[in-house]
Amino acid sequence: MDYQIRLDFNSKPSTVMHIDLNSCFASIEQQANPLLRNKPIAVAAYDTPNGCILAPSVQAKKLGVKTGMRVKEGKFLCPELIVLKPDTEKYRNIHRKFKSLLSFYSPEVTPKSIDEFVLDFSGTPAFRRGLFDVSREIKNRIKAEIGDYLTVSIGLGPNRFLAKTASNLHKPDGLDEINKENIDAVYGGLTLTDLTGIDRQNAIRLNSVGIYTVTDFYHADLRTIKAAFQSICGYYWFLRLRGWEIDDVEWGTKSFGHSYSLPKFLTKAEDLAPILAKLVEKVGFRMRKEGFQARGVHLALLFEDHEYFHQGLSLDQPIFSSQDIYRVAYRILRHSPYRLPVRNLAISCFDLSDRTNLQLGLFDDRQKKDNLVKAIDEINDRWGNFVITPAIMAGTEEHVHDRISFGNVRGLI
Amino acid sequence: MIQKISAPISVQLVYDHRRHSVAPRRLLWDGREYPVTQVGLHHTFREGRTLFHIYSLTSDSLFFRIRLDTDTLFWTLEEIADGLSN
Numbered sequence: 001m002d003y004q005i006r007l008d009f010n011s012k013p014s015t016v017m018h019i020d021l022n023s024c025f026a027s028i029e030q031q032a033n034p035l036l037r038n039k040p041i042a043v044a045a046y047d048t049p050n051g052c053i054l055a056p057s058v059q060a061k062k063l064g065v066k067t068g069m070r071v072k073e074g075k076f077l078c079p080e081l082i083v084l085k086p087d088t089e090k091y092r093n094i095h096r097k098f099k100s101l102l103s104f105y106s107p108e109v110t111p112k113s114i115d116e117f118v119l120d121f122s123g124t125p126a127f128r129r130g131l132f133d134v135s136r137e138i139k140n141r142i143k144a145e146i147g148d149y150l151t152v153s154i155g156l157g158p159n160r161f162l163a164k165t166a167s168n169l170h171k172p173d174g175l176d177e178i179n180k181e182n183i184d185a186v187y188g189g190l191t192l193t194d195l196t197g198i199d200r201q202n203a204i205r206l207n208s209v210g211i212y213t214v215t216d217f218y219h220a221d222l223r224t225i226k227a228a229f230q231s232i233c234g235y236y237w238f239l240r241l242r243g244w245e246i247d248d249v250e251w252g253t254k255s256f257g258h259s260y261s262l263p264k265f266l267t268k269a270e271d272l273a274p275i276l277a278k279l280v281e282k283v284g285f286r287m288r289k290e291g292f293q294a295r296g297v298h299l300a301l302l303f304e305d306h307e308y309f310h311q312g313l314s315l316d317q318p319i320f321s322s323q324d325i326y327r328v329a330y331r332i333l334r335h336s337p338y339r340l341p342v343r344n345l346a347i348s349c350f351d352l353s354d355r356t357n358l359q360l361g362l363f364d365d366r367q368k369k370d371n372l373v374k375a376i377d378e379i380n381d382r383w384g385n386f387v388i389t390p391a392i393m394a395g396t397e398e399h400v401h402d403r404i405s406f407g408n409v410r411g412l413i
Numbered sequence: 414m415i416q417k418i419s420a421p422i423s424v425q426l427v428y429d430h431r432r433h434s435v436a437p438r439r440l441l442w443d444g445r446e447y448p449v450t451q452v453g454l455h456h457t458f459r460e461g462r463t464l465f466h467i468y469s470l471t472s473d474s475l476f477f478r479i480r481l482d483t484d485t486l487f488w489t490l491e492e493i494a495d496g497l498s499n
Contacts, residue, residue: 032454032469033476035496082498084415090467093456147454384461 006221009180010243014156015127017119017135018163019102021094022151022172024115025055028094029084031147041082044071046263054086058172097146105134118160120248131156135175158243164196180243187214187241205229217241256287256294257348265304265341269333272342276333277326277393279347281386284322287349288377291356293320294349299332302344309336310346318353321373323390325349415494422490424479437468440477442490447472467491 021027025043030036040060044051049072056065056074063078074081095114102109108120121127126134135154142150155166156177166176169186178186192203192214209228211217217225218241226234239246258279266272287294295318300310311332319325329347376388386393423441428434436455440447453469466481478492 028454032478033494033496034451034453034471035474035476035494039496080498082496089458090454090456093458380461382461384463387461 007238007242007244009183010158011180012158012243014131014158014163014177014179015120015122016157016160016163016245017106017121017131018112018155018157018160018167019098019117019119019138020153020155020164020167020171021098021115022153023055023058023061025086025091026057026060027150028091028147029087030057031094031149032090034149036082037149039082040065040078040080041084042071042074043084043086044074045086045261047071047083047085048263049075051083052261053083094146094150098142101141101145102138105138116164118163132175132177139173139175159240159245160247161196161240162243165190165194168194168196178243183218183243184215187218190214192217202229253290253292253352255298255348255350255352256283256290256292257298257346258283259300259344259346261344262342265343267339267341269330269336272333272345273330274392274394275345276329276347277322277390278386279345280326280329281322281389281393283347283349284320284325285377285380287352288320288355288373291354292349292352293318293355294325295319295351295353296349297325297328297332298348298350299329300344300346301333301336301338301342302346303338303340304343305340307338307340309338311335312350314351318351320355321369326390414497415492417492418490420490422479422488424481424488437470437479440472440479440490447475447477 026041029041029043030039036057038059040057040063042053042056042060042065044053046052049070051071053065053067053069053071053074055067060074060078060081063081065074065077065081071083074083091114095111098117099109099111102117102119105126106119106121106124108122110118110120112118121131121134135156138154139152142152151173153167153171153174154176155163155168155174156179157163157166158179162178165186166178167174169176192198192206192212193200195214195217198206205228206212206217209220209224211220211224211228217237222235222238225238228234229237236246260275260279262275266275296312296314297319298310298312300308302308313328313332315328319328325347380387420442424437425439427436427438436452437449439449449470449472451471453471454467455469456467458465458467464483466483468477468479468481470477470479474495476492476494476496477490480489480491481487482489
């Protein structure tokens with residue numbers, strides 16, 4: 001291999017801490033119900049045989065149960081598996097308690113997902129105490145103040161990527177650092193797909209330029225990595241692997257979306273309409289609460305046979321009311337060329353703009369509509385979502401439950 | 414086995430100002446008294462603007478999930494379980 005362009009490993013001390021709550025949803029359920037502790041349990045989207053397992057407990061993982069499996073597959077591997085439906089409020093509460101506790105140690109606490117936090121200790125008094133001591137104290141305080149059954153894996157490193165990688169080295173309850181001294185040994189023990197962000201497809205790309213191990217990846221020159229990725233991502237990986245920070249980026253809000261896996265597959269647009277209306281209500285409410293309007297609506301349908309249809313519509317004028325979003329979404333739904341049973345329905349609004357700039361329309365009174373929508377949102381906020389809903393949503397109480405998305409914690413606090 | 418229930422219950426709650434703690438001690442449901450052996454978790458949520466407190470606790474081999482409505486100060490038993498598979 002040709003090593004032409006070199007960059008030294010970042011000699012900055014490990015100031016970044018990554019904290020990962022082990023088997024988050026399942027551990028929280030075991031914390032809440034002591035009778036479930038040390039038992040194989042799983043939190044699944046639905047507790048029916050085809051429900052998707054979102055989080056197996058540590059004990060279930062040891063028996064081979066994995067995230068993404070069907071409940072029936074989990075039960076096949078482990079007949080005594082206890083399956084629970086998600087309790088999102090419980091998980092959000094624990095997330096807030098974690099954030100509050102961690103804020104005691106650093107002003108820079110960034111939630112990366114419902115169960116992951118990144119802390120930057122640069123220039124903090126806690127850093128001078130030593131981050132291994134601080135990590136142990138955090139672990140003890142979590143047990144004493146949040147839940148005695150909860151364990152976290154903590155990783156330390158000079159950048160976010162290495163801190164996260166360190167947190168994955170020993171699970172559960174790990175505490176590791178990756179730095180200049182041990183980087184070769186750590187990379188030597190990992191495979192390419194162990195790295196966060198390198199999936200099978202990226203590993204194939206790397207293989208195509210002669211990179212088969214993480215050590216190869218680390219020692220490869222910039223030109224080789226760029227050839228593998230064919231984009232700026234190659235340069236980002238070149239920096240990331242050497243401990244330079246590239247992931248401390250705040251991404252702006254680009255869209256609002258919601259999807260729903262139907263427990264009973266539906267074919268006709270009229271049958272899907274009530275569920276679509278409920279998804280639109282949720283998306284519209286969240287978008288307006290964040291002060292946005294949208295000039296585009298996107299609908300995606302996944303069919304029973306895994307055929308896929310999706311279409312986005314860009315509009316002349318921005319829209320914000322759920323009624324308008326629904327009208328566009330339903331039009332797209334009617335355009336679907338397939339008449340197959342739908343297993344998953346997803347809606348999103350894109351091309352966002354600030355809602356404070358209401359452009360007056362020639363034919364409709366946007367101010368009047370804005371006032372009406374605000375009044376409905378205020379009532380729904382006061383008395384709970386969906387007190388006032390479109391009539392078409394009637395009978396959807398059992399559909400589109402509250403969910404926590406993977407990765408996204410926007411609007412959680 | 415988990416069983417969803419929605420029944421009013423009586424709860425004896427103790428506030429300890431020295432320990433800064435609040436915890437249920439005893440439940441009375443369906444004519445029987447259940448001493449609380451362990452509180453697993455306390456969390457809160459809002460439905461609209463009404464704040465609810467949820468206590469997840471055990472009494473010997475039974476799990477209880479109880480809810481306090483802070484508007485009415487009434488308690489509701491939401492769920493019982495025995496820690497076994499359904």
